[in-house]
Amino acid sequence: MYSEIEALAEGLTEKLMGIRRDFHKFAESGWFEMRTASLIARRLTEMGFEVLAGSDVCLAESRMGLPDEDELEEHYARAKEQGADPQFLPRIKGGFTGVLGILRCGEGPTVALRFDIDALGVNEDKTADHRPFKEGFSSVNPGMMHACGHDGHAAIGLGVAEVLMAVKDELRGTVKIIFQPAEEGVRGAKSIVDKGHLDGVDYVLACHITGRSTQEDRVSDTTAGCGGSLATSKMDALFYGKSAHAGGSPEDGRNALAAAGTALQNLLAIPRNSASDTRVNVGTLQGGSGRNVIPEFAKMELEVRGKTTAGNIYMEQWAQRIIKASAEMHDCTYEVKKMGEAFLMESDLPLMERIAKVCRENLKTVRIHPQLRRESTGSEDFSYMMKRVQDQGGQASMLRILTDTAAVAHNSRFDFNDRDALPKAVKVLSAVVYDILSEGPVKN
Amino acid sequence: MYSEIEALAEGLTEKLMGIRRDFHKFAESGWFEMRTASLIARRLTEMGFEVLAGSDVCLAESRMGLPDEDELEEHYARAKEQGADPQFLPRIKGGFTGVLGILRCGEGPTVALRFDIDALGVNEDKTADHRPFKEGFSSVNPGMMHACGHDGHAAIGLGVAEVLMAVKDELRGTVKIIFQPAEEGVRGAKSIVDKGHLDGVDYVLACHITGRSTQEDRVSDTTAGCGGSLATSKMDALFYGKSAHAGGSPEDGRNALAAAGTALQNLLAIPRNSASDTRVNVGTLQGGSGRNVIPEFAKMELEVRGKTTAGNIYMEQWAQRIIKASAEMHDCTYEVKKMGEAFLMESDLPLMERIAKVCRENLKTVRIHPQLRRESTGSEDFSYMMKRVQDQGGQASMLRILTDTAAVAHNSRFDFNDRDALPKAVKVLSAVVYDILSEGPVKN
Amino acid sequence: MYSEIEALAEGLTEKLMGIRRDFHKFAESGWFEMRTASLIARRLTEMGFEVLAGSDVCLAESRMGLPDEDELEEHYARAKEQGADPQFLPRIKGGFTGVLGILRCGEGPTVALRFDIDALGVNEDKTADHRPFKEGFSSVNPGMMHACGHDGHAAIGLGVAEVLMAVKDELRGTVKIIFQPAEEGVRGAKSIVDKGHLDGVDYVLACHITGRSTQEDRVSDTTAGCGGSLATSKMDALFYGKSAHAGGSPEDGRNALAAAGTALQNLLAIPRNSASDTRVNVGTLQGGSGRNVIPEFAKMELEVRGKTTAGNIYMEQWAQRIIKASAEMHDCTYEVKKMGEAFLMESDLPLMERIAKVCRENLKTVRIHPQLRRESTGSEDFSYMMKRVQDQGGQASMLRILTDTAAVAHNSRFDFNDRDALPKAVKVLSAVVYDILSEGPVKN
Amino acid sequence: MYSEIEALAEGLTEKLMGIRRDFHKFAESGWFEMRTASLIARRLTEMGFEVLAGSDVCLAESRMGLPDEDELEEHYARAKEQGADPQFLPRIKGGFTGVLGILRCGEGPTVALRFDIDALGVNEDKTADHRPFKEGFSSVNPGMMHACGHDGHAAIGLGVAEVLMAVKDELRGTVKIIFQPAEEGVRGAKSIVDKGHLDGVDYVLACHITGRSTQEDRVSDTTAGCGGSLATSKMDALFYGKSAHAGGSPEDGRNALAAAGTALQNLLAIPRNSASDTRVNVGTLQGGSGRNVIPEFAKMELEVRGKTTAGNIYMEQWAQRIIKASAEMHDCTYEVKKMGEAFLMESDLPLMERIAKVCRENLKTVRIHPQLRRESTGSEDFSYMMKRVQDQGGQASMLRILTDTAAVAHNSRFDFNDRDALPKAVKVLSAVVYDILSEGPVKN
Secondary structure: OOHHHHHHHHHHHHHHHHHHHHHHHHHOHHHHHHHHHOOOOOOOHOOOEEEEHHHOOHHHHHOOOOHHHHHHHHHHHHHHOOOOOOOOOOOOOOOOOOEEEEEEEOOOEEEEEEEEOOOOOOOOOOOOHHHHHOOOOOOOOOOOOOOHHHHHHHHHHHHHHHHHHHHHHHHOEEEEEHHHEEOOOOOHHHHHHOOOOOOOOEEEEEEEEEOOOOOHHHHOOEEEEEEOOEEEEEEEEEEOEEEEEEOOOOOOOOHHHHHHHHHHHHOOOOOOOOOOOEEEEEEEEEEEEOOOOOOEEEEEEEEEOOOOEEEEEEHHHHHHHHHHHHHHOOEEEEEEEEEEOOOOOOHHHHHHHEEEEEHHHHHHOOOOOOEEEEOOOOOOHHHHHHHHHHHOOOOOOOOOEOEEEOOOOOOOOOEEHHHHHHHHHHHHHHHHHHHHHOOOOOOO | OOOOOOHHHHOOHHHHHHHHHHHOOOOOOOOOOOOHHHHHHHHHHHHEEEEEEEOOOOOOOOOOOOHHHHHHHHHHHHHHHHHOOOOOOHHHHOOOOEEEEEEEEEOOEEEEEEEEOOOOOOOOOOOOOOOHHOOOOOOOOOOOOOOHHHHHHHHHHHHHHHHHHHHHOOOOOOEEEEEEEEOEEEEEEEHHOOOOOOOOOOEEEEEEEEOOOOOOHHOOEOOEEEOOOEEEEEEEEEEEEOEEEEEOOOOOOOOOHHHHHHHHHHHHOOOOOOOOOOOEEEEEEEEEOOOOOOEEEEEEEEEEEEOHHHHHHHHHHHHHHHHHHHHHHHHEEEEEEEEEEOOOOOOOHHHHHHHHHHHHHOOOOOOOOOOOOOEEOOOOOOOHHHHHHHHHOOEEEEEEEEEOOOOOOOOOOEEEEEHHHHHHHHHHHHHHHHOOOOHOOOOO | OHHHHHHHHHHHHHHHHHHHHHHHOOOOEOOHHHHHHHHHHHHHHHHHOOOHHHOOOOOOEEEEOOOOOOHHHHHHHHHHHHHOOOHHHHOOOOOOOOEEEEEEEOOEEEEEEEEEEEEEOOOOOOOOHHHHOOOOOOOOOOOOOOOHHHHHHHHHHHHHHHHHOOOHHOOOOEEEEEEOOOOOOOHHHHHHHHHOHHHHHHHEEEEEEEOOOOHHHHHHEEEEEOOOOOEEEEEEEEEEEEEEEEOHHHHHOEEEHHHHHHHHHHHHOOOOOOHHHHHHEEEEEEOOOOOOOOOEEEEEEEEEEEHHHHHHHHHHHHHHEEEEEEEOOOOOOEEEEEEEEOOOOOOOOOHHHHHHHHHHHHHEEEOOOOEEEEOOOOOOOHHHHHHHHHHHOOEEEEEEEEOOOOOOOOOOOOOOOOOHHHHHHHHHHHHHHHHHHOOOOOHH | HHHHHHHHHHHOOHHHHHHHHHHOOOOOOOOOOHHHHHHHHHHHHHOOOEEHHHHOOOHHOOOOOOOOOHHHHHHHHHHHHOOOOOHHHHHHHHOOOEEEEEEEEEOOOEEEEEEEOOEEEEOOOOOOOHHHHHHHOOOOOOOOOOOOHHHHHHHHHHHHEEEEEOOOOHHEEEEEEEEOOOOOOOOOOOHHHHOOOOOOOEEEEEEEEEEEEOOHHOOOOOOOOEEEEEEEEEEEEEOEEEEEEOOOOOOOOOOHEEEEEEEEHHHOOOOOOOOOOOEEEEEEEEEEOOOOOOEEEEEEEEEEEEEOHHHHHHHHHHHHHHHHHHHOOOOOEEEEEEEEEOOOOOOOOEEEHHHHHHHHOOOOOOOOOOOOOEEEEOOOOOOOOOHHHOOOEEEEEEEEEEEEEEOOOOOOOEEEOOOHHHHHHHHHHHOOOOOOOHHHHOOO
16 A cells, blocks of 8 residues: 555656646735645545635734735735636635645544745846746745745645545545645634644644755655744734924823834843743834934834744743833834744654654655654644644644755745755555555554 | 015016925926926026036035935936926936036125025825815925925026126126025035035025914024034945854854944944034944844934034044944944935134025015024035125025925925015015125125 | 121131141041031030030931931041030931021021031142141141131131121121031931921122132132022932842842942933933942952942932932833842932022122221122032022022132142132121111112 | 772861861951952961962953052951061062962873852841851851851862872872952952963862752762853943033033933843844942032942853943943943953763763762753853863863752852761762772773
8 A cells, every 4th residue: 555655646746746836826924825725625625525615714913914904805815816716716715825735534533744835035046047946936926935945835735635535435534635834924824723623633744845954854755753943923013103393392292212222132141041942033123204303103023033932932921021011111002913823842752753663664755864863943823623632632743844945935046946845744644544444443 | 676676576576486386296306407407407598598508517426325326327217208498417327416507796795696496305295285286286206395395496596697797787697506406404504515516605695494383483584594503414324244044153243233222222222412402313223134144234324413513523522433333343344335424514703694685675575584583493405505605705604595484394295375475585685686796896 | 897707717716727727637527527527516605605516416317418427427436536515426326417696686587607617539639839738737636627718618607706796786687607417418407407407598699719710800809699500319229139149040149239220320320301401420330249240239329410409309200210211120128318419509680789788888907809700610509508598588599708728629738719709708608697687778 | 999088078178168168267368368269378388388478370361359568468467466477478469369279290181170269248147047157157257158158169189189198199180279259259369370370281170169949969979060140241330521510510520420321221222133042230329429520430230141252242242332331422431341251161072971980880988960960040151260171172061069058159148068968079089080080081
């Protein structure tokens, strides 16, 4: 059966490359993935999946960092024009860009797979030696680019869907294939978890296309899991003051920018924590309306991180207190909006061992990394899904699909070897799901 | 002769209102006044003035706060489309929007009059009870509005030109009528002064349309002069650092926003000065590119002011030192760009007395304010021209044309009684010029 | 009668110089003036005044900036040892160092005179060319020196008392001679005002020995009044946090010094006020206990000032808000203690004119300054008494006794020409009191 | 032989307790250990050691954090009065309080042992249940207390000296017993290293009396070594400005406290470092002279730390840059004085294994801790000596002598079980030296 899976995946290579490059060309950033999501929903429907879309997938009030109505409207029109599926598009409207395909195969465990589908806020490189440009599939959407491989993840998800549908008679249990919006900024997963789609899930898997950096990476195709990320909270702080003429009557103003400046200095100085490595960044600050006007408004985008969840909470509480006091000091009002959040991401050892065993014993063309738990940096909102499943006693893992890349992630020249990465990701994920669902639950 | 001047001015009322409303409708902010300036040049030429335009009026390198090339290009196209004069427009291209009309009448003193012509960066109100909207002459250019009366000043300048041309046989000396761009932000006067147009000028006059606020104002049509403004310097500070991933390797960054934040806090805390009332404002601050990136860039627009020129210099030197040290502290580089500057504005007493005398003794329809030197607030770059003339031993005055206004200056609902203000400004200015040039120089 | 007063004052010269030099030698700073006050009370009693001392003069809870019990105890012992009057000393104990001498002469207005008696926290110069040292009357009390002339004021008060007692049969009304403690730091006057001693007073006078700085000063002996001082509030801010090992567990600390540092930066940046010149100074800051301990305590001594009382209140409210928010930001607690306060000090014109008239018409040896209202800088808590009297419809003035000084006030080498200043101050004050009480109330 | 060593040490118990309690009673903090050092030198001399003292031990210019001359003078007098040895005291004068005893036993390796002898700046508890007070040996010197066990270390050093002298015929090589001043604040070791006393040393050992905190501690008497400390730099920053009257002419001041405040805020905000855990603390700040004076001076005591030496250097360079820029921003001058420094402290594995083996195989009464390398917190300037020896290819270890303590180190109620700790420390150190010198060098 495993070799059948390998063959099926191999056979999908050209098709998945086509899908990936189409998604790449029409890159859509978080909550704007209307064309992408509608086409995924269309394909899953055609394959025979039970398909959920729109507000059936994402809980409205749990969507973090949602753009404003005008922008959503504008991108709705763009998506329509760029060939979104007319049946699904209306359901996706208004920032409901998650899609869920369900395959029910009788009694047995439930396995969820998550694929993130959003692009980044980057302008793609347009020089001749950048392959996507040379081969005609670079992004046509200004300020939006798949520079983190989520176009590949979406294609892999459709590939896994197709393989599992083909072998469904061998499966006992349920498969949920989740296409998640707005992973960048760790904004989207919470809305799917809060909608309840991870409740009752026994195993949850995700993968991330990753460049090779070490000697061990260079002889490996996938890792069994990962560890080492930081918990993080993303916040916007808004300060509201009162304008006044800076020459004529400065005493009548309430200086929102001065409040933000006080907050900035103190945020960067949150005391170090001996129990947890921490981070803080005020990534952007914008304030004021004119040179000679006391600034009545300022906005900062900030984030904190912690090596432990407690360390992250420590930072977030400090940040909240600093922002509040800075506003009050300058007689301003303020808001803090939670824009994203991720937990630590630690793959479960028994599941990692199972994945490694599948690769080593059953698959001929997928080499497993010698380190089960390869460290990852950064933060991932798949951690929300992992936490829900782990809290229920289930198991979770994030696999790194190792391949050659043209530049580091988030760079405007990022590209990856899709001919290599896509089929092998489909192989390992499909094989692991088959392994679980053909045998019944792992005994922990 | 004075009653002839009054009659001539009276007769121009409808025409000047038409000109003012046309300029109002096609409002153009600083250095973009290409339509306005080209039409002024055209009219002066038709009247018989010797006309200078373009780089003959403004010294290129002395123009402060000039927009970038792309914007100038874009507004050139707009001006063309909105009916700029085709002969003068090409000479005005690239931010050379000053115009100078000269009338030579033999031996005698030189009198310069300055009229500013730029609009503000304001979106004009579009509600039914805002007269310019109701009567169809509100601004059609988004983000540009004549909310400070410079549309009126431009019309007054053309009115004075017409009156003086009509009485030129009675004059002995030279009249220079200067139409100045970019007064808002105190950016434009310096380029005209540096070009030499105020050299050898014996008297320089300007006027400003001003709402009435006191009982004395309500029974007056003009003031003889003004005093009490603040000297000011406008600066942009740019901080350049180095980006880095805020979670992965914050130590590799050079935080330009942290540098700006340190500068902000210390700028607001420049010590008070017992010898001069002072002001400081960081009107805008923008920095950073993304929440999880150490900010590599920040820009602030700031201004300082002083009740005395020394007080303003004190503030500017402090600001320079703070910005430099803040950048160095955070291992960043920086630039400070001077964006505007104005001196104190003190009208000369003999000239004020002469103006008052002309009104009291010669004009029947212009009531002079009982306070010769009515205090004004804010800063004015006419001060550049005054200073040049005063430094040469000449005399200068800024008259306030008092009339009814619909809202305070700089407000999106600003409007003024043009039927009242325009002819009376033409009367007083023309009469004062006549008074000077018909008699020869004042004996100081 | 005026020439009799002049002669009486003249005759007291040696005696007053002796008193002044004794007080100078045993200089006592604010609330420690136990020797000084007890000897004043003794002398007034001997002259025949009705004498109030101790808690009959100062309202206990209105004494600002009172030292702690231990210090008061220590200085009690010192004063005793240095020859304090044994009868009055016990009543003065515990920081009740005000003395009031009353002379009742039947029906008529009440005139109060105030003399401040405290020294400064300065170590007196001990070099050979400093006259007090050379002549053996420099301060024997470390850290306490009469560097502002209050030793002279105390002597003048006793001289006036003696002169008025001598002419009491010519007076109709009441004289109150107030010897006030703790003027430095503007701490003492309030306690006397709050005790009610200025209630019902028609005129209140004070004098200050002042060095000559202008040409006009050099031909004058006294001014009729003064103006131009700043209102001020003096505060101590105390921040309480929690210590922790800075290497081992910084996250357990609450950094009181960080709170104070945030307050410091923001206090210096309180917005300028177009309606009132203002000042702010954090004069001292002390915090922390050791290099490797998160600071659990910090204390700052600060002051604000305003050209108007409203301007001072504006500053004080800002300061209060900043201190509160800084403490809360850093999870610390705090206290703000009001340590002193003074109002504006504007002498009343009719009274100044009366003083000038007395000098010009009646006194042969006291030259009045040509400017009635000579500007003074700094703040004075005599302003408390002036305000109370003025609020009741009475009149007040602070005279400047002009003489030669060896250094600027508050300097460790300060000294003044006591042979010149003391008798002439006695003359003018006695003469003005006589003028008022021999005639009855001024008709305002 | 080992049992002979154990018996010798056991026999010294009462004597060492006496010495320790004498040193405890006459506690002397860093560079003031004149009585202590002179008595040590006396005892070593009497035992037959070659003894170096004074400037033969410490390089003058490498002594960090030296008190000023007056204080050294004052403590010289105190030490003399408290029974310092009259022969050695003069050589120790002026802050040269290191002592070195050398025992030469022919060819063989050189082993150095270091014992620190200084007290802390703490006032010892004087309540009845504090044993040193109850038993009459609490500190008689205000503000100086042995709250970190260095009194015990000094006694142990003398005990080891006596035991090794007793067995010297069995040794081949050289023993250097170093009594080091000023370990607190990590100030003293550098001066001994720079004098060259660690050059050519093959092994260096030290011990620290430590309370038991874990279950493993409770069944152990010593550890073989340690790890996990932080590298650290201690600095004083001094800011020099210019005073001015805060009301009269604030613009004339140069505010040293404002400079320090800017430095404070930015020091606490030095960016976190992903490559090294770091710390920063401004432990004390003192500035200004009076409420109404622009502060002309401020001083801060600060420290930085790093989990790696590079991390510590990163922090120190940031601190230097911040202090410099803060001073320049406020037109002040500044100094940064290095007051102490310590490196990481990592014991060498072969030496730790040797120590463990000696305890397990040869000693009957000293139980070795199961973890060879028990983590320590804080910083130690023994690290200077370790680094010198390790850089030469030698080996180093710091042993923790585990015993019961009355309070945590640095607390005013600290005490330890000297009857237990002293002999067992002498046993293990003497035995290890014997083990090395009876066999010749370890083969690494």
